Amino acid sequence: MSTVTEVANGIGQSVRRPDGIPKVKGEFAYSSDMWADGMLWGATLRSPHPRARVLSIDIAAALAVPGVFAVLTHEDVPGRKTYGLEHHDQPVLAFDEVRYQGEPVAVVAADHPETARYAASKIEVAYEELEPLVDPEFALSDASPPLHPGGNLLRHVYIEHGPEPGEADVVVSGEYEVGMQDQAFLGPESGLAIPAEDGGVDLFIATQWLHVDRDQVAACLDLPLEKVRFTLAGVGGAFGGREDVSMQAHACLLALHTGRPVKMVYGREESFFGHVHRHPARMRYEHGAYADGRLAWVRARILLDGGAYASSSSAVCSNAASFALGPYVVPSARIDSYVVYTDNPPCGAMRGFGAVQTCFAHEAQMDKLAAALDMDPVQLRRRNAMETGSSMPTGAPINCPAPVDELLRLVHERPLPEGDGAVPGGVANVTRGEGVVRGVGYAVGFKNVGFSEGFDDFSTARVRLSEVRGEPLVEVHTAACEVGQGLVTVMAQIARTELGVENVLVLPADTQVGSAGSSSASRQTHMTGGAVQAACRAVREEWEGRGAIGDGIEATREYHHRLTQKLDAKGQGDAHVTFAFAAHRAVVDVDTELGLVRVVEIATAQDVGKAMNPLAVEGQIEGGIAQGLGLALMEEIQVVDGLVRNASFTDYLIPTILDMPPVELDVLELGDPDSPYGLRGIGEPPTISSTPAVVAAVRAATGRELRRVPLRPDDMIGL
Amino acid sequence: MEFLQPPGWREALEARAAHPDALPIWGGTDVMVELNFARTRPAALLDLTHVPELSRWESEDGGVRIGAGVTYTRLIAELGDRLPGLAMASRTVGSPQIRNRGTIGGNLGSSSPAGDALPPLYAAGASVEVASVRGARRIPIDEFIVGPKRNVLGEDELIAGVFVPVRDDAAQQFAKVGTRNAMVIAVCSFAVDVSEGRVGTCIGSAGPTPIRAREAEAFAASAAPEDAAAREFGELVAAAASPIDDVRGTAAYRRHALSVLARRTITWAWETRCA
Numbered sequence: 001m002s003t004v005t006e007v008a009n010g011i012g013q014s015v016r017r018p019d020g021i022p023k024v025k026g027e028f029a030y031s032s033d034m035w036a037d038g039m040l041w042g043a044t045l046r047s048p049h050p051r052a053r054v055l056s057i058d059i060a061a062a063l064a065v066p067g068v069f070a071v072l073t074h075e076d077v078p079g080r081k082t083y084g085l086e087h088h089d090q091p092v093l094a095f096d097e098v099r100y101q102g103e104p105v106a107v108v109a110a111d112h113p114e115t116a117r118y119a120a121s122k123i124e125v126a127y128e129e130l131e132p133l134v135d136p137e138f139a140l141s142d143a144s145p146p147l148h149p150g151g152n153l154l155r156h157v158y159i160e161h162g163p164e165p166g167e168a169d170v171v172v173s174g175e176y177e178v179g180m181q182d183q184a185f186l187g188p189e190s191g192l193a194i195p196a197e198d199g200g201v202d203l204f205i206a207t208q209w210l211h212v213d214r215d216q217v218a219a220c221l222d223l224p225l226e227k228v229r230f231t232l233a234g235v236g237g238a239f240g241g242r243e244d245v246s247m248q249a250h251a252c253l254l255a256l257h258t259g260r261p262v263k264m265v266y267g268r269e270e271s272f273f274g275h276v277h278r279h280p281a282r283m284r285y286e287h288g289a290y291a292d293g294r295l296a297w298v299r300a301r302i303l304l305d306g307g308a309y310a311s312s313s314s315a316v317c318s319n320a321a322s323f324a325l326g327p328y329v330v331p332s333a334r335i336d337s338y339v340v341y342t343d344n345p346p347c348g349a350m351r352g353f354g355a356v357q358t359c360f361a362h363e364a365q366m367d368k369l370a371a372a373l374d375m376d377p378v379q380l381r382r383r384n385a386m387e388t389g390s391s392m393p394t395g396a397p398i399n400c401p402a403p404v405d406e407l408l409r410l411v412h413e414r415p416l417p418e419g420d421g422a423v424p425g426g427v428a429n430v431t432r433g434e435g436v437v438r439g440v441g442y443a444v445g446f447k448n449v450g451f452s453e454g455f456d457d458f459s460t461a462r463v464r465l466s467e468v469r470g471e472p473l474v475e476v477h478t479a480a481c482e483v484g485q486g487l488v489t490v491m492a493q494i495a496r497t498e499l500g501v502e503n504v505l506v507l508p509a510d511t512q513v514g515s516a517g518s519s520s521a522s523r524q525t526h527m528t529g530g531a532v533q534a535a536c537r538a539v540r541e542e543w544e545g546r547g548a549i550g551d552g553i554e555a556t557r558e559y560h561h562r563l564t565q566k567l568d569a570k571g572q573g574d575a576h577v578t579f580a581f582a583a584h585r586a587v588v589d590v591d592t593e594l595g596l597v598r599v600v601e602i603a604t605a606q607d608v609g610k611a612m613n614p615l616a617v618e619g620q621i622e623g624g625i626a627q628g629l630g631l632a633l634m635e636e637i638q639v640v641d642g643l644v645r646n647a648s649f650t651d652y653l654i655p656t657i658l659d660m661p662p663v664e665l666d667v668l669e670l671g672d673p674d675s676p677y678g679l680r681g682i683g684e685p686p687t688i689s690s691t692p693a694v695v696a697a698v699r700a701a702t703g704r705e706l707r708r709v710p711l712r713p714d715d716m717i718g719l
Numbered sequence: 720m721e722f723l724q725p726p727g728w729r730e731a732l733e734a735r736a737a738h739p740d741a742l743p744i745w746g747g748t749d750v751m752v753e754l755n756f757a758r759t760r761p762a763a764l765l766d767l768t769h770v771p772e773l774s775r776w777e778s779e780d781g782g783v784r785i786g787a788g789v790t791y792t793r794l795i796a797e798l799g800d801r802l803p804g805l806a807m808a809s810r811t812v813g814s815p816q817i818r819n820r821g822t823i824g825g826n827l828g829s830s831s832p833a834g835d836a837l838p839p840l841y842a843a844g845a846s847v848e849v850a851s852v853r854g855a856r857r858i859p860i861d862e863f864i865v866g867p868k869r870n871v872l873g874e875d876e877l878i879a880g881v882f883v884p885v886r887d888d889a890a891q892q893f894a895k896v897g898t899r900n901a902m903v904i905a906v907c908s909f910a911v912d913v914s915e916g917r918v919g920t921c922i923g924s925a926g927p928t929p930i931r932a933r934e935a936e937a938f939a940a941s942a943a944p945e946d947a948a949a950r951e952f953g954e955l956v957a958a959a960a961s962p963i964d965d966v967r968g969t970a971a972y973r974r975h976a977l978s979v980l981a982r983r984t985i986t987w988a989w990e991t992r993c994a
Contacts, residue, residue, distance in 0.1 A: 117757075267755075269756070424900070425894075425895075425896070425897075425900060426900040426901060427807075427810045427811055427901070428811050428894065428895040428896065428897060428900070428903075429807055429811075429892070429893060429894045429895070430894045430895070430896060430979075430980060430983070431983065432983075432987065434983055435979070593979045594896060594976055594979055594980075595972075596896065596898075598900060633898070633899075634898050634899055638966055645966045646966045650904060651904075651966050651967065653898060653899050653903065655899065656899060656900065656901045656902050657901075658899075658900040658901040659899050659900045659901070713896075713898065713906075713968070713972055713976070714968075714969055714971070714972045717972075717975070719969070719971050719972055719975060
């Protein structure tokens with residue numbers, strides 16, 4: 001029998017991911033690459049209006065198109081006609097009213113994708129257009145027309161922390177805005193639904209959480225859960241954008257209706273309408289501090305635009321409140337966080353989940369405060385840094401390592417990069433140095449790992465040890481979604497380490513095993529890693545007891561994190577499982593006459609608890625920084641009067657490799673006392689404080705206030 | 720949709736005459752986007768990639784004649800010394816993959832005011848060579864493009880190539896503003912071409928067509944190469960633009976950025992000529 005101590009490709013090693021080379025060579029099978037005999041293609045008719053009554057839908061002309069097998073509307077949804085992660089408020093197919101541009105109204109199955117799209121265009125929908133409600137501030141007022149039965153206020157979280165704000169030597173205030181960022185995953189929404197002989201359906205789908213998708217779709221189909229089976233297909237990125245269902249119910253409806261496999265694949269333009277986005281935010285902050293730099297109090301008001309449907313808005317609103325102050329010790333705070341319904345595109349989960357928006361604001365405030373106190377901005381942050389034992393504004397203490405001071409020290413003490421001759425604009429040849437000013441900026445942020453407020457988001461793993469041709473083989477079966485983060489690799493590493501067996505097979509994720517919870521909230525390596533560890537240990541115990549593998553040993557285990565609490569009426573409660581921290585320093589060159597930026601370098605320090613796979617850690621951190629840089633400098637869905645103006649990668653810009661600077665990285669491994677191997681989720685912190693660090697650097701270069709991201713050239717040059 | 724693939728230039732012109740509603744295609748970097756979005760549904764595609772004549776360039780009296788099928792990658796590699804402005808512009812087109820496929824003929828055919836290769840061609844005073852079974856003609860480029868994505872190409876004509884004058888000791892510059900450092904459509908761009916007694920200019924992406932800033936050209940042709948003159952030149956260029964607010968930028972920003980690009984590029988061009 002092997003021992004756990006030494007095994008090749010176990011935890012802590014930079015094991016290469018199995019999907020890496022196939023992805024680079026274009027050989028990886030994404031969900032959009034699937035094919036089945038006799039397959040039909042689905043297409044979706046969407047509302048062109050942000051708000052309208054649906055008076056009638058005439059499908060006759062569409063049905064008459066040769067090659068069309070089905071045209072379905074809300075009348076064809078046999079079960080619950082709405083779905084949603086927190087509230088079932090979103091129609092599978094619109095009835096009575098549409099509430100955002102792009103809302104699905106009808107679906108078509110045909111023998112060719114173009115036929116399906118053509119037929120969809122032949123559906124005649126009579127709309128009565130209504131004035132769209134697009135201003136979240138107006139939505140919050142009593143004067144606004146209610147878009148949903150309960151009114152437009154989706155959630156208000158109030159946090160009353162410490163005594164009433166009182167005296168301070170210095171007070172700074174500011175208003176800040178964050179635009180609507182898109183996850184911009186490269187693999188658009190897609191899946192293949194295959195009707196089954198038992199009257200059920202199998203769906204092969206790119207998603208973040210198979211079981212919650214399955215539960216919502218089964219309710220809409222009016223089928224028992226065991227007749228709705230979901231299997232993960234190749235996922236081309238997620239970042240929160242696949243937490244809500246998109247075409248899942250539509251494809252299943254069409255497959256069950258036609259008795260044929262149905263594939264649906266969104267194009268890039270449709271994808272912008274097919275998933276939720278990051279909440280745009282308007283934030284008003286007031287910070288009071290003593291002359292020595294200690295924070296006295298903070299008042300914050302946060303208004304998030306939830307768009308047409310709830311999605312995970314309520315949790316985002318709560319997170320924005322919990323992390324509104326940043327990782328600082330603040331004796332007293334009053335925080336109001338609101339999220340409202342509007343007729344703008346629905347917003348929900350995206351990497352950073354509420355903490356991104358507030359980090360932009362609180363870090364701008366810290367710089368402003370440093371200027372008012374004539375203090376070094378890093379010094380000010382370090383003076384107020386949280387540490388283990390510090391209290392959250394929600395009243396609970398931080399029990400995990402909270403190395404805020406150390407992270408700031410690390411990024412601050414790194415040598416600054418030299419000039420390398422490159423300039424903003426690159427080959428576009430706009431400057432040879434004219435107008436170029438260098439700026440340096442710092443930011444630090446944190447957020448919760450895992451789902452909060454009393455949610456028991458457990459994970460399940462089934463592990464089987466057998467002997468194949470005299471060699472031991474471990475099979476790991478979970479429903480956890482590999483969304484590009486490297487989970488499949490890490491699960492195998494854990495199994496190798498725990499069982500001392502090198503040959504590990506990670507089976508396809510599906511709903512034939514218990515839920516793994518969502519691949520989001522930086523939680524999946526922690527939660528499913530914990531479940532795989534527990535199942536492996538159970539197998540090992542049996543193996544050691546028997547002394548032989550025999551005809552196989554199998555164990556299924558659930559991993560639950562410690563219980564948390566809901567927030568009370570004053571926003572108090574032990575609401576979060578654990579926390580993750582990172583700090584960033586950005587060095588930028590700004591062409592101050594043209595408002596163009598080149599990020600020269602990002603230095604970052606992050607505590608990851610335990611680097612399960614150091615190469616994957618580096619990849620997550622660099623990728624997260626790219627996404628944060630994108631929000632700082634270019635990424636925004638532009639919405640005017642409820643209409644999206646840039647639903648394409650021509651005009652929704654994401655950073656290219658020429659925009660992404662070298663990353664200087666310090667990884668701390670301060671084990672978490674309450675997680676498998678001490679690991680801490682790493683996916684989100686890189687995206688949280690990278691944005692404000694870049695903006696702070698641009699402020700330093702331009703001397704301008706810059707209270708909105710993404711930065712626009714006009715703002716940077718003061719037009 | 721019919722797919723025509725003539726093996727040579729004569730056959731291509733005959734196919735064009737027989738199928739006036741055929742859409743010519745070479746690299747497909749514009750055409751395929753239009754097709755994929757169903758913005759255009761031509762009765763036929765006329766694939767010109769098998770016409771060897773189109774992929775050639777040669778020196779002519781006073782300049783270079785470039786076949787319509789010469790890609791941006793080749794413009795950079797093969798013509799960078801003779802036509803540096805065009806090479807600079809070509810470097811800013813899309814990604815390496817796009818530059819390998821996209822051609823100068825496609826940029827002319829699309830006639831977009833944001834076509835990256837167009838400003839240096841305007842600034843140099845290039846002529847577009849179009850041909851049909853009836854014969855060939857050369858049209859000054861600023862008479863060829865007449866509006867956003869509109870040109871005077873006859874329904875039986877194809878773009879054969881473009882003739883670009885090469886002047887002794889010309890200094891050429893091209894600069895383009897985009898909100899990221901690669902793979903971006905121009906928010907605005909500017910080309911300048913300075914030779915003895917002549918200054919050519921062109922503004923990109925700030926009007927319905929590329930625009931020559933004639934007043935600025937006349938001013939610069941006789942101005943002493945000094946900072947104040949460069950500044951004045953920049954303001955004249957900005958005044959010649961006709962920008963709008965759109966999803967990529969504001970009119971005010973475009974006008975401002977053009978004054979900066981024009982000032983900087985004429986300064987560099989003057990420095991080159993003085994050196």
